[in-house]
Each structure stands twice: as C-alpha cells, then as structure tokens.
Amino acid sequence: MDQFEVFHRILTQSNPSSMVSMATQACRETANFCQAEVVAYYAVHAGGMDCLAACDAFDNEIVDLQRNINENLVQQVSLSGNLQTQTLNLNELDRSLSLSKRQHVVAVPILSTASVTGVFYIARSTDHMNFTENEIRVLKHLCKDIGRLIQNTRNMQETQFELDTTRSELEMNRIGIMGDHPSMVHMFEIIKKLARVPSTVLIHGESGTGKELVAGALYKLGSYDGPLISLNCGSVEPNLLKSELFGHTKGSFTGAVKDRPGLFKRAENGILFLDELGEMPLDMQVTLLRTLECGEIHPVGADEPMQVQTRIVCATHRDLRTMVKDGKFRNDLRQRLKGLTIRVPPLRDRRSDILPLADYFVTKYNQRLGLNFKGLRKEAKDQLMTMDFRNGNVRELEHTIERAMVFEDDPDFISVKYLEQGDEDRDESAQEAGLPPKIKGDGTFEEQMSAYASILLKDAIEKSKGNKTKAMKSLGLSRTTFYSLLNRHGIN
Numbered sequence: 001m002d003q004f005e006v007f008h009r010i011l012t013q014s015n016p017s018s019m020v021s022m023a024t025q026a027c028r029e030t031a032n033f034c035q036a037e038v039v040a041y042y043a044v045h046a047g048g049m050d051c052l053a054a055c056d057a058f059d060n061e062i063v064d065l066q067r068n069i070n071e072n073l074v075q076q077v078s079l080s081g082n083l084q085t086q087t088l089n090l091n092e093l094d095r096s097l098s099l100s101k102r103q104h105v106v107a108v109p110i111l112s113t114a115s116v117t118g119v120f121y122i123a124r125s126t127d128h129m130n131f132t133e134n135e136i137r138v139l140k141h142l143c144k145d146i147g148r149l150i151q152n153t154r155n156m157q158e159t160q161f162e163l164d165t166t167r168s169e170l171e172m173n174r175i176g177i178m179g180d181h182p183s184m185v186h187m188f189e190i191i192k193k194l195a196r197v198p199s200t201v202l203i204h205g206e207s208g209t210g211k212e213l214v215a216g217a218l219y220k221l222g223s224y225d226g227p228l229i230s231l232n233c234g235s236v237e238p239n240l241l242k243s244e245l246f247g248h249t250k251g252s253f254t255g256a257v258k259d260r261p262g263l264f265k266r267a268e269n270g271i272l273f274l275d276e277l278g279e280m281p282l283d284m285q286v287t288l289l290r291t292l293e294c295g296e297i298h299p300v301g302a303d304e305p306m307q308v309q310t311r312i313v314c315a316t317h318r319d320l321r322t323m324v325k326d327g328k329f330r331n332d333l334r335q336r337l338k339g340l341t342i343r344v345p346p347l348r349d350r351r352s353d354i355l356p357l358a359d360y361f362v363t364k365y366n367q368r369l370g371l372n373f374k375g376l377r378k379e380a381k382d383q384l385m386t387m388d389f390r391n392g393n394v395r396e397l398e399h400t401i402e403r404a405m406v407f408e409d410d411p412d413f414i415s416v417k418y419l420e421q422g423d424e425d426r427d428e429s430a431q432e433a434g435l436p437p438k439i440k441g442d443g444t445f446e447e448q449m450s451a452y453a454s455i456l457l458k459d460a461i462e463k464s465k466g467n468k469t470k471a472m473k474s475l476g477l478s479r480t481t482f483y484s485l486l487n488r489h490g491i492n
C-alpha cells in the first residue's frame, strides 16, 4: 500500500475511533513499515492515556501492554509533544510475546489545536535497519493529518451538541420556560423524552421553580386530543377530593343532584396535573395508586368502575422520602412515581439564569402593565446577583421585578431602589444564606453529608461554567471518584 492509499483510507473514516484503527492497520500494512512488530495507538486525555489499539506483526492484539510496549516512552511523548526514537532492549520490559529482543522504536505525537491527543508507537526488530528519515517524515505527515481530522470531528460533534442544545432551549423558550444553565438544558432533554410517552411523571422542585410550567411543556410537546386540567391537591376539602377526582352519581351523597364526571374523566385523552401531591390524604393515595396501576376509576356511588385514558403528571416541593418515614406518604405510591421524576433545579443553583430571566420578566410586565422599560441598571443587576431567592425561586424573582417596575420613578430603567426582597423574606434568607437547604438540622448525618456533597459538586460545576474536568480538578478528585459522585447524586 502506498502513502496515498494510507491517507485515503484513513481520511475517509467517519469518526475518530474507526479512523484510528484504520490508521493503525494501514500503518502496519504500509510497505515502509511492513517489518513493524508492534503498532499501537494511545489516546491522551486530561486523566492520562488509554491504549486504543495495539497489534503485533500477525495482527494479533497485544493484551499485555506493559510487558511489550515501552509505555514510559509513550508518556514522555504525550507530555513533551515531540517525536522520539529509541533502540529498546525488550528484556528490560520482561516481554511476553515472541518479539525480538532488541527493537527500533518510534513514538509520534498526534496534535490537535496545540495539545497532544494521541501517540503512535511503532517498533521493529533491530534485525532490520533503523527508521529512515523518509519513514519518519511519512509518519509525521500521517499523524498531522490524523490530528487535524480528530480536531475537525470534535468541532463537528461540539457544534452538533450546541445546535441540539440551542434547539431545545429555543423550543422551551417558545413555550415559556426560560433558562440556559446546563441543569436546565439537561431538564429540557428529559422533558422532551417524557413528552413522547404516556407514563406517569413526578415533577419535583422547590416552590416557584416552574413545576407547573414543566407540566405545561409535557402537554404542549405531547400530542393530546384531550385537555390539560390542573388540581392543587391541598386546595380541596379532603372529603370532597374523591368526588372531585373520580366524579359521582346523582344521589350518592347529599347535594349530589346530578351525575358529575370527575377530573380524571374530564381530562380524558389529555393530562391531569396533580399539584402539591404531598398534601393528598393517605386514603386517597391508595385510590390514586390503584387507578395508576389499572387505569380504572370508580365514581362515588357508581356500581361499576370505568376505564379512563388520562395521563397523570404530579408535582411536589416536598421530600416524599421523609414524608414516607413520617408516615405521611405511602411508600408504594412513592415507589410507583419515583422512576420517572423531573427535577427542577432551584434558582440559586443556576445563577447564570437570573439576569436573562429578569429581562424576560421586564418584557412580560411591559406588555402586561403597558410600560416601556428598556431594562435594568447595572447596580440593579448586581443587586439581583447577590440575592439567593431561597424562599420563592423564579416566582420570587418575577415578583421582585414586577414590584420594581410598578414603583420605579424612571420610565426607562429599573434602578436598585425598589429591588429589595420583602422584609420577612430577607430575615429568613439572611439566616439561611450560604447554608445548603438540607443542612438545617434535619435528616441523618449521612443524609446531610450527602446533601452537602451534592451542593459542593454543583457549585464546582457552576463555577467552572459546566466544564467538568475543571470542576473535578478544583475539588481535587480523581476522574473515577468525581463521576461516580455525579452519578450517585444524579447530577448530569
């Protein structure tokens, strides 16, 4: 195979890994290197290096890398970015294959945008002559092109990711959910997936984080013939809740003067949104669970149950696990719901969303109140960035902006003057400022430590603007520990 064919074969691969294995194979087959006993490729990343391909002269995979490849040399090249050659005495490595005792070795770095992304390692027996200048030149060219390709492919993948992200952000913005913090983008992806299926969903998040908006998004993105109907479970008298949800027949209780369909029936082929699910009485939780399991409702006073095709979306700001422990929520219902949970992050965990949200609310209340504000003054923006919105999240921010717009004397710009949180909020949040929500004395030691760990991880990711490698380094954690912690705490 000539050099042109090698390049052609490599350059026509669609992704870096197939390109790399093709390059490895092509290298070995190239007339120039046909005497190569070992051809290997190491990918280099922030956490170290991984061997992606290694084979001997007969195309057998080399498994025992340490005993057959001078990995120290590979590492030196990955750090220096300079090609190195060496004549190696394989006995030094305690070789395990039937390789020659002495080898000529060349290790070539693969550079993309000035950093080393890989190292090619080629070795042949000293029975043959050492690598010629021409061979080295060909290798250098080859690695340069591979580096460029890897970089291009990465750029393409990043652009695609940014495009997908922007598309889902725009989609959510169109339906009224603002936010471009990574945690929101992650949530948008989950909403889009869950909108496609009829499964029951639980939306969990602090008060005012936008849970109702999320329920609306599930409805708007799904295709439903029926309506979206909401019920705040805490707002209905417990003894009326059953009839409200399941309906009743005429005469089934005093005041039931005619048959009345319940919300399950009225929301048929649509979504019934049960807000504040934590407030639902225990006996109703049993009935709800039964309905979720078999899709049947039993109107009060009816002889027979009836089937309904209604999707249930629930929301709560409460910690249902604690409620189960306290005997206030049924564990079986929690288990049924917890599989498909959308977590809405609190505003303090996505501070980069504060100012875009503030602008959004200025526009919203300009329209609603017939005003014409152009935006916020710098001190006003700075002031918003110092607030933690611990008591009401986005709703609190929205009301803060609305209040300032109503009272502001300047018709064009909102100043800092009316941007303060309400007194009662300020006292409470001042007390709690800086303390993670769970570190308020409730929960076991382990629970509180876990809450604290989650906050440390989120903070580090936020500070590094979503760059996980940076976050990992700032916390002084190894890659494995960092990612297993992210997994454990459900942080994406």
Ligand SMILES: Nc1ncnc2c1ncn2[C@@H]1O[C@H](COP(=O)(O)OP(=O)(O)OP(=O)(O)O)[C@@H](O)[C@H]1O
Binding pocket: 176, 177, 178, 179, 205, 206, 207, 208, 209, 210, 211, 212, 213, 214, 275, 317, 394, 395, 398
């Ligand atoms: N991401 C967001 N983008 C735009 N507006 C938002 C966002 N999140 C919340 N809001 C606004 O904040 C207010 C509160 O939102 P919503 O009622 O959905 O919160 P919630 O979590 O359901 O509150 P609660 O727990 O009190 O029921 C609404 O006016 C909503 O439009």
